[in-house]
Amino acid sequence: MPRYAYPRPSRREITPESLYRNRRRFLQQSALLGCGAALPGLWPGAAYAWKEALAEAPASAFSTDESLTSLDDITSYNNFYEFGTRKRDPSDWAHYLQTDPWSVRIEGEVGKPGEFPLDEIVRAAWLEERIYRLRCVEGWSMVIPWIGFELRELLEYHQPTADADYVALETLYDPDNLRGQRRGIIDWPYREGLRLDEAMHPLTLLAVGLYDKPMPNQNGAPIRLVVPWKYGFKSIKSIVKIRLQKERPVSSWEADAPEEYGFYANVNPNVDHPRWSQARERRIGESGRRETLLFNGYEEEVAHLYEGMDLEEHF
DSSP states (O other), X not given: OOOOSSOOOOHHHHSOHHHHHHHHHHHHHHHHHHXXXXXXXXXXXXXXXXXXXXXXXXXXXXXXXXXXXXXXXXHHSOOOTTSOSSTTHHHHHGGGOOOSSOEEEEEESBSSOEEEEHHHHHHHHHHTTOOEEEEEEETTTEEEEEEEEEHHHHHHHTOBOTTOOEEEEEEOOOTTTOGGGGSOSSSSSOEEEEEHHHHTSTTOEEEEEETTEEOOGGGTOSOEEEOTTBOGGGSOOSEEEEEEESSOOOOHHHHHOTTTOOSSOXXXXXXXXXXXXXXXXXXXXXXXXXXXXXXXXXXXXXXXXXXXXXXXXXX
C-alpha cells in the first residue's frame, strides 16, 4: 500500500490558540461525563455534546480557499435517491429519516468487529482530537465546509487484518420512511466501496456535520462518506455498515449500469460518461461552466494512488 508523501499536519499548527483552549475545556468536561476515551457508557445529557461543539472544529490543512456554496443550495439541490430522483426530493422528504438512535456495524476482516452507537464513535473522535473541518470541492460541484474525521482513524481502531484489501459501505434500508426505496431504481440498500489505500487517505472523511451544525438529513445524516476527488455518488450517505474484505465490492451504480459507472469514479475530464462530456462542469450557484480538473483539483494529493493504472480502463 502506498504511503503518503507529505506530513500529517499538527492540530496546534492549524488551530488558533484561543479556540484550542476553549476546545480543551470542552474535551475535559466530555471526558468526565463520558467516563474516558473508551466511553463504556454515555452519561444522559452528555451524549449530544459533540453536536453543540461542531462550530469549534479546527480547519484541515487540506481545505480549499475557494468561496463556499450557500447553505440553501447545499441543502436543496441533492442526489439522494432514497427520497426520490428529483433534486428537491431529499429536502422535501428527508424529515422522515429517523437518525436517533443510530449505530454503525463494523465487520469482516477486522480485529474488533461489532455494532457501535454513533455518539460513542464521534465523541471518541473528539476526545482523541480527531474532529476537523474540511472545506472541499464536492463532486458535481459545490464547495462544502464538511465537519468530521478521517475514515482511516476508525478503521485503524478496529484493526484491519492482512486480508483487508477493500472497504464496503452500506446505507440504511428503511422503505417505510425512505419513500424512494419503495421503487426499484436500484437494488436497495445503496452500496459503495473503496480500495483500502483510498479509504486510508487523509482526505477520505466521515462527515457528521456541515456549516457548524449536525448533518442535515437530505445531505446524508447522521454520518456519511466524503471522498472529494471522486464523483459524488461515491460519497455514500446515512451509513449503517462498514465491512472490510478481501474481494472488491460492487457498488450500486456499477451493478446497475457498469458501462456508465465504474468502481473508481475518479473525477477525470479525459473520460466522458457515455451520454455526456465530463470535460466541463457547472459549479452550483454560478452561471456558465468551468473546466473540470483531474481528481477534482486534488491531483497532487491522490495521483500516487493510481500510478501505473490506465484511468480510461479503470474509470
